[in-house]
Amino acid sequence: MTTNSPSKVHVTTTINGQQHELLVPGYMSLLDTLRELIGLTGTKEGCLDGNCGACTVSVDGRIVDSCLVLGAEVNGKNVDTVEGMATPEGLHPLQQAFLEEAALQCGICTPGFLVAAKGLLDNEPSPTEGRIRHWLAGNLCRCTGYDKIVRAVQKVID
Amino acid sequence: MHPFAYVAPSTVAEAVAVLNEHGDRARPMAGGTDLLVKARANVWELDAVVDIKNIPELMNLSIGNGGLSIGAGVPCYQVYDNSEVAAEYPGIVDGASIIGGIQVQSRAGLGGNLCNAAPSGDGICPLIVHSAVAKISGPSGDREVAVEDFATGPSRTVLGKGELLVSIEVPKPAANSGAAYTRFIPRNEMDIAVAGVGVFVQLDSSGKNFESARIALASVGPTPILASAAGDSLAGKPVNDETIAAAAALAKDAATPITDMRGTVEQRKQLVEVLTGRMIKQAVERARG
Amino acid sequence: MVATFEPKTDYKVVGTRPIRHDGYDKVTGRAIYGGDMKLPGLIWGVMVRSPHAHANIKSIDTSAAAAMEGVFAVITGADMPKAPSKLVDLGEGNINFKWASNKLMADDKVLYRGHPVAAIAATDRYVAEEAARKVVVEYEVLESVTNVVDALKPDAPIILPDMVGDDLGEDVTNTNMAAHVRHEFGDVEGAFASASHTIEREYNMQMVHQGYIEPHNATATWDEEDRIKIWTSTQGAFPARTQIAGILQVDVSRVKVTPTEIGGGFGGKIPVYLEPIAALLAKKSQRPVKMVMERTAVFETTGPTPGARMVIKLGADANGKLTVATSDIWFEAGANPGAFIGPAAMCIYAPYEIANTRIDGWDVLVNKPKVAPYRAPGSPQVAFAMESAVDELCEEAGWDSFKFRVDNASKEGTRRGDGVLFSKIGMQEVLEAVKECDHWNAPLGDAPEGKVRGRGIANGYWFNIGLKSSANLAVNTDGTVQLTEGSTDIGGSRTSMAMHVAEVLGIGAHDVRPTVGDTESVGYTDVTGGSRTTYATGYACWLAANNLVDVLKDRVAVLWDIKPDDVDFNDGAFTSKAEAAKSIGFKELAGKLDDLGGPATSTGTVDLESAGDGFGTHIADIEIDLATGKSDIIRYTALQDVGTAIHPAYVEGQLQGGAVQGIGWALNEEYYMQDDGKMANSSFLDYRMPTTLDLPFIDTVLVEVPNPLHPYGVRGVGETPICPPVAAIANAIKDAIGTRLYNTPMNAGSILEALK
């Protein structure tokens, strides 16, 4: 257990239900691990300092900003990204609601909002408007003014 | 960002050894919400990051008659999602539930908040007013430091070379006590305190008089400030608008803020006074149950 | 001769809300944005940026960086082709190649903090960043100026010593004043002399940023034939190509720009920042190079809209008629000329009919990033001044400010501040809609203890540009149609384009498959900006669809062995004029095309004057904590003349998004500059854009006054909604606390100050 050990870390992790074995440089963020090493570019980069939520993924069922997690940390963990939301049966109800309610304009924030909103509804099936706004405050959207995003989440609850 | 190695020890001794070996070119990482931001902004040049989350003691959250023990790596959400903690330590939950947004709270903890030693740290004042103690391990053994003495300046702490925060120990509050914390921010979330105030009050059994009180201030000095004169002024006094206003005025005097992009000296002093009054009232309400 | 159209109402597709075509890719993470680009052998580029706002570069030593393992190329200002001074129109603002080139990479002087001084390409981003830190630059730091007042002082440091300014047509040198323009009509002095009520006030605004969530990015290759390929998040592939070619000094045909999906722009992704540098790095390294900008650099070096100082004077007669207005406005251009004083002059008085007006505007250099268009560039600034001043005039005279707005509203024939006369406009209709709307008629409600409430209203205006657009159509044998159009899609526009085509052809919106073309697959198309896209590119799509109908008539004529002139087309079916029973539907015909001459294709191109004037009025209710100055917007309604809403959900979205950007501008957003010219708050944390928790639902009222200049009555909508909010909120704050704020941001600190 010294730092002279190779600077790449051996990581075994489950991403969207599929196991991956990776060699991750110690300093590489989970965001870059997903985007650069695995090629899952659905998770977006907006700021790299935890303030926009575009990089939101779920680790063992908790939403996190993947820019502020190291790839090396997810050894043995379950990571879920926007790419894992739809099933062969179809879109996740949140994805469908975002489309129907026009809850995206440019769409760069959308993966983060979807993963975050799923994190909420998985644990609290019928949050109030206030609770939805509180839960999503770590996700910035500059296009929509959030109106249609909140309505899309509410639509899934109804 | 300087490329660094990732080290994930499973014991305190291993962690201390790595930290000691690298000196200031290695740092412990709890949630990483300060550490990774600073490493990326080249505030530090690190050769190793020591993830403490595989060390069981540092991930322990327990509550009992001896009080509350919060491992240095316990993330905020575990603190506020714990119903016993929420019932007995609402002031600590006040702080833990406003650090960043939900994503940040999945990772960030009170240990990291304390060790980061930002004057604005929202987790620190509630711990100070609860008379919490930091348990530290290092190359020359273990020691304890009162949380109010932990930060020595912006981003500076009492931790020496190779030392690690293990846990924060919060005494069990007596009956008829209550605590509360709030901060002022321009937005409603995701913002750094312009000023913050934590209050702990101990009332007598009638609930009409203060027995003692502790008041701590965030973001109005180089470290979080224990406003002793303000807290002490309430001891033995009746709970009323006048005593509360007097304590709030003393808290304002204890604040030594600067003017920066987040607020001016005057604004911050006024906020301290307003928030102190509000938090004393809230703490009293909680003390009365 | 400009074609005009009669309003219609019996639409089948226009006005419906189909799911957008690109939506599935965007909710599943499949959509490829600029930062997602991957190419075989791709390496990363980063900039080395100046830590100083104003400094001479004494020397640059890149040797240590170049020697690092994994570094493939290093460039500095010396590698930049010397672009000549040449002004080119980009649709929403001009650029001069010389300044544009210098903005991307400093020559011998840095003009703003973050100004690139070198660039590096290496195996990955981490290596490139590490190498960037090894570049040694020796600076001679110069005094910097960051506001218009200091920049115009006689002893101010001169930012661009070789710039020749234009002072009302006269050349001026050795100055930070790039331009001074004036528009004057009527008898201003006489009107003030006879006015019974006058006020004069000064308003100031700090710079603010567009705040798109996706950082700038570019991926480039440069091959042996000197052909340059660029993939980028841009608001216009063709204007990007113009800039890249101009800066690199190559013919436009050498540059192919492929627009990727784009994560917001609001005007800020019209200028290029990284593309030419990525291309030069690609040339030097002989590898594809990708660059993605850091968020700090996005704030420090791209975008912002001008900070402004504005002095405005109004006069009215005793009957409440606004008779005269003058204004002097100074806009921050940043480190190169080009603040938006022209648009400001066009917009400032537009909501009002005023017989006598003057505006003087100054374009002033400061050591800050060169401004870029931001949603109605220049208009929100002057709307803040004008709409605040209108309220103040009414307060002084004791008039109802809403009635005053109605009584003085501009209409067909009104002369704008720059002299243009309005054709059919909807200001009066919007104000009528205010009278009817729920919000205006609802009480403010009682504030909780310790808080007060206020309501404010304000107008806003944007002129909406037209310009060039192109579209291609091709019929598939299954009865669907491929549409390739040149406008990059930032908010669902490709679906509106498809709807234009579907409406003409009588097919469903999803029977048209729209694609945003690259610069080699469709004709020249101007930027997605200026609120022109649905109007102009939609018009081109409409033309292409009509042209396609003509092509198909020929095929039907072959099928039935009649003359093309004897074929009719209605509601998706071709019929014979001679034989009413003869009919063939679009889809059936598509299936037979292979036997009737092969693929059927068409094109449509336009070059249009204006997308019709856009007027809006917003109502804001605010609640303020008297002890802390904290404010919350508790109710908000945006009303606007949107012409015909092709896809109403995305029109509402434009109103909501623009309103919220305006709310952020009003309350918290600003470039907070330190004395040394450093922006202290260059992160999303401290820049403080509104989060979802800071807002109520944003109500919208779409007033549809069809624009006679578009076949379906489309009017530009995207920009007007950011014009009223700042003033509406200023007026609401005044209503709540009784004191007026004259500077943005109107944050808790300044409200607290005002409450003293």
Ligand SMILES: Cc1cc2nc3c(=O)[nH]c(=O)nc-3n(C[C@H](O)[C@H](O)[C@H](O)COP(=O)(O)OP(=O)(O)OC[C@H]3O[C@@H](n4cnc5c(N)ncnc54)[C@H](O)[C@@H]3O)c2cc1C
């Ligand atoms: C978007 C965003 C919003 C934020 N909002 C807030 C806010 O509202 N209020 C607020 O107070 N803070 C805020 N922060 C800052 C940060 O989240 C908090 O300070 C948090 O509590 C840090 O905890 P952490 O576990 O992530 O610490 P880390 O980043 O892991 O560590 C912080 C520091 O402590 C050291 N450290 C960690 N563990 C130990 C240990 N066991 N022993 C010794 N040293 C140790 C690290 O080396 C580092 O220097 C925000 C951060 C972000 C990114």
Ligand code: FES
């Ligand atoms: S990129 Fe991670 S929060 Fe913005």
Ligand code: FES
């Ligand atoms: S849709 Fe563009 S940022 Fe949210």
